[in-house]
Amino acid sequence: MTMVTDFERVPGFFVELYRDQFEMWAREFKVRGRRVAIVFNPPPGSTPVFDGEGRMVAAGCWLEAQVEITAGQPRVVIKPATDLDEEMIARHCAEMRRHVLQ
DSSP: OOOEEEESSOOHHHHHHTHHHHHHHHHTHHHHOSEEEEEOOOOTTOOOOBOTTSOBOOOEEEEEEEEEEETTEEEEEEEESSHHHHHHHHHHHHHHHTTSOO
């Protein structure tokens, strides 16, 4: 049985940028659960930021998956966990689009 995945309030550009993380989440869904953090890649040419203990500071967002079964067809709907996560995704996409060749 094939599972359909739909994204709500998540731009396609973001899905393409983080396809590997989404695929890993799908493979590990039983272990990781329906809520996961996506760690943003730093924009090309940016300088990494480190905390006081020398660890790199990374930005990201939280996404949630809802599993629905309608007429025997499983469907997963992935969306930002909060409005702030949705805003962070939009800002990150705007920043990353500046670095993509058109």
